[in-house]
Amino acid sequence: MENSANDAASGAQDLPSAEPQHAASTLVRGITVADALGLSSLAGTTVLAGAAGLDRVIRRLNVMEVPDILPWVKPDELLLTTGYPLRNTPQGLVGLVRDLAERDLAAVAIKLGRYVDELPAEMLHAADRLRLPVLRLSDEVAFDDVLNQLLTDILNRQAATLARVEEVHRALVNVVLAGGGLAAITGELPALLDGGVMVTTPDGRVLASSGVPDATRTDRRFFDTSSGRFHVERFKHGVRALDDEDARVVQVPVLAGGLDHGRVVLISRERRIDPTDVQVLERAAATAALVITRDLAVAAVESKYQGDFLRDLLTGGVGDPAHAVRHCATLGWDIDRPLVVVVAELDAEPATPVPAAGDLRPAHERFASAWTMVVRDRDPRAAVAGYSQEVVAVMGADRPGGGECRTGALVRSVVAQVSGDGGGGRRPFATGVSRVVTRPQDLPAAYLQAKQAARVGRQIHGVGAVADFDDLGVYRLISLVPDSAELRSFTEETLGALAASGDPEADDLRGTLEVLLDNNLNVAETARVLHFHYNTLRYRIGKLERMLGPFTTDPNLRLDLMVALRVLRMRGLR
Structure with a gap:
């Protein structure tokens, strides 16, 4: 036998680790069985069984000298044998194949003719079923x-x-030493990785990118085209991405201080992702973590100061408006123009345990960060600050560069982008928009309008409401009534039996009444909207008047009915 190792069980040879052991066991992929068959030392080798497993990776080599080899078998080994330990136990070869496959052996290579003439058919069938390659070595092959x-x-x-990882490491270290940010990191990597590289938030919002083609950005497989969010939930992390048949996307988490700060993502152009790419991305993620924590430390001080000043501005505590305009300009804000105040309030959620180390940042921090990024992208001169469970944005009411726009539509597009498509574990929120103001001293009133719009909008529309103060109408007045019991009493006295919820007949008649009043008692239009026959609707109107009174001829009663119906729409008032 060619190998005369002192170990009585085997002559195993492990490769030296290129990284610490936990990383090497996953990232050093070695050589596939198929590639190994192309080497000159294995010339003449044939595949007896398990051809479907030729993509298994060889990282170690072992020589089988005794029958009880299993305790010394390690994953990703090529097991060489002359067949001597197997000569007297042909009946146990099927079980041996199963046990070796369970230990993730790469392949078995055997010399036939000297101790074993042929392998049992049952053994070869088992190897085919388990995708474990069984190779026959030629007589001329020497184990050494x-x-x-x-x-x-x-x-x-x-x-x-x-060498490749070291090259990337040097480039990234130079970025950090030069004070570069995430854009500088992503700018270094595409040429080294032959693909587009991004740094995103944990839920996929792109913070910096380079080399990502426009066609990829509009591809729904990768991005939510409405918000621009990368679908982090669709793609595997780290080495797990290599398990895919045609791995073209891999992402690595950016972790620092027990917090998840985002992802570094590689989208390959034409080639398959390989283990080296993962190692490079891990180096990039470590560098990105340094940059992000540095920027967060600076931003925390800046945002605290800016948030305090914006709070004073919105509560009327800054004094001279001219001074406020000048000071805001030093912060990059422009409040000397038509403005709207937008308030976004996180919906309440059930109490949860204190998050463990490694969990995502608190929801309100991620919420404020998302709003800041999206609003500043639309309006770089806007003021944005987060306060506990709300975010306040003071935005321009016209498009940068001139030209009026519908402020409500602009805000709704911002809300849609912040919300994305619901991925990333986001919490729902309600948004309120103030009237347009043209003077800085009017901002406190606009702030109260936006808060009221957010609160009333949530009551009217529920989760994810977006409400403009000017569109609240009578709901503004209803929301100012502090006594909910009085409002319930009013609706019960006005609507009678129709005020009951959960009664199918009452709900149906109340719906008919609401559509009829909204159409100004136009019977033909109401019948068309409700898909009723004209006479059917006339019959229902008669029934409603017997229950409620002559509302078709009494405008005061109609007004009471319309207000009562609006009260019923307000959530939490029933």
């Missing part, structure tokens, strides 16, 4: 040649990997 050539090949691959 196989060991030397395979080890040399794998070590050369590792050396190339380390």
